[in-house]
Amino acid sequence: MAIDSEDEFTDVYRAHYEDVLRFVRRRAHPTHVDDIVGETFLAAWRRRGELPEDPRPWLFGTARNTLLNAHRGQRRQTAVAVRVMEHGGNDSYDGTAASDDRMDLVAAWRQLSATDQEVLALHVWEGLTDREAATVLGCSRAAYTMRLSRSRRRLAKLFGPTGQATSAPALTR
Structure with missing residues (x-):
């Protein structure tokens, strides 16, 4: 499904935006949803000549990969915060959830x-x-x-x- 024009891409965007948005909302923090969806469609635009006939699974896979990258970044930030706390930071952090x-x-x-x-x-x-x-x-x-x-x-x-x-x-x- 090679996309040759902006109008064709707009049609794909309109057809699949809500599905990708729901997919990401179920998996990402609300503050990250718009960025992840945007990055997903940016990747689709960049690879518009290579999109499969049914782009929905491809879009979900791309959104998933974008989510995984965001999670890796968040884990790195958390690790830094934990290290800072271990070395004199605020000890009020409670990482245990009520069971x-x-x-x-x-x-x-x-x-x-x-x-x-x-x-x-x-x-x-x-x-x-x-x-x-x-x-x-x-x-x-x-x-x-x-x-x-x-x-x-x-x-x-x-x-x-x-x-x-x-x-x-x-x-x-």
Whole structure:
């Protein structure tokens, strides 16, 4: 799908902006959403001659990579802040979160690895097919399908003690 004009790019932008925005909102801090979406479409503009026929999975993959870069930068900033605190900074930082003994879906979700969360989110929240999700993650369809199956099992195991694992509607599409 080579894009030859600004009007064609505008059509792609309008068709996929809301989907990319939702994708990023679910994964990024609200203050970073607009920047990440903007960088995603800037990359699409720069590579407009190479976009696939269905650019939606490509846009999600690009947004995901932009998010990962932003997370790496944030981790570096946090590491610097921790080092500063260790060397005479403010000791009032409390990195522990209150724990809720109740095992529910939200708690189980939070216990999943970021990788499992991403695999499930592409399927449940974004409604991507296995092939589209595999494109986002840069793997084969078979590899994605296996990851999805394993992620579902891990979530069910964490969620299982409440007896609701088999009735979680968001996991059966």
